[in-house]
Amino acid sequence: MSEHRAMLGSAAVASAAVALALHGLVLRPRMLTWGATRGEAARSYPGDEIVPGADSSSTMATTLPAPPSEVWAWLAQMGCDRGGWYSWDRLDNGGRPSADRIVGQWQGLEPGQRLASVPSGRAWFTVAVLVPERSLVLRGDTRLPSGRPFDPFGGPVPRAFVSSVWGFHLEPVGVDTRLVVRTRGRSRPRVLTRPMDLLFWEHAHFIMQIRQFHNLRARITGAA
Template sequence: MATETHTDRAETDRTAASQQSEPRRRSRLGRLVRTGVRTAVGLAVYATVVRPRLLRLGATRSEATAALPGDALNPTATFEATNGITISAPAEAVWPWLVQLGQDRGGFYSYELLENLAGLDIHNADDLVPAWQDLAVGDTIRLAPADHPAVTDEAGYLRVALADPDRALVLRTDDDPPTWTWAFVLAPVDRTSCRLLVRSRIAVESPAGRAGAVALEPFSTLLTMGMLRGIRRRAEREWAD
């Protein structure tokens, strides 16, 4: 009889424990569901609202959809970003800053500290250097040092595909067709100002590569806008002098 009483009590305890744990399980499930819903909503907002604006930050809708020099080089591009800025200086005053782009030349006029945290050894020039003003089709523009541990030599530079003074500079990777084209396009606004557009087109096939490209877009836009502002500041200062 005592055994039966003990067994009944144990069963009662298990039932009570189960009843107490059920609300906790439901609470955890509810939190997971809410987190999933918030994540899904956040991703949807980013994909439909934030990302499209990010990919054309500083550019008008017509600029972002217009055909630009270099587009035809990369017909299989899966990602495209077009950013822009107005510069209170004519195109001929901006062009010299573009032709000195390069890790081992005038830098990229962006956030030097961030770039060098990645070991890129970039030093942005604040002056025009005559030795860097000769740039021709076929020349290479380094993105990273040749001995950078995380960058293969082929990935460490871009080649000049087009150098149209005061109008367009187009860089590309060496593969054919190129997996990346980077175009800098100048368009006059009036006699003393112009628009500078930067278009990046990337062809990525693998799902992992595409996910990585999307993840890097905010950082890439940050650096691109920093570069545009850096070029504007230097060109306007030089033009005013």
């Protein structure tokens, strides 16, 4: 009986090792570069320099059936206090449906502007890079474990934090638009935040970003 249990235990360990290797070598790289070409994943984008020494990054991309000017109009009105995030609204917009039309009052963006990242408005992204119809980079700096924002330029950096950028970059491709989304993040203490990245945040971003791509395409097609 003890030998049988030992064999089962060894088989379980071996299976777990194979699964981890498969995820690390095959699935994870594909997840972090979903839809992007090798060139898109390898190149640098505006805003990359905002998080020097990043511990984590991803580059995901899709082609949308509209020129950059039309795609930009949807991106420009993102925010919980504006048009939403076009992803899973129950998770990131308090259950309020994201906008399904272009709203003029939400089209104005300025560098340094805050876009609420939660319905309460207690956390936000800051517009860090703004090149209309080309690049929109949002920056977030969050204390851990409270989830409250902090000013990276207004005092000492907390001992536990996450600083990240979420960049949207548009390139014309004929009459369509190539939308490349680049994320970069740096967090501390890494001994705690790295397991959370691997087990939760990378998967969460993958799921939410794919949903956003899908919903943007649906809105653009409907608007057309």
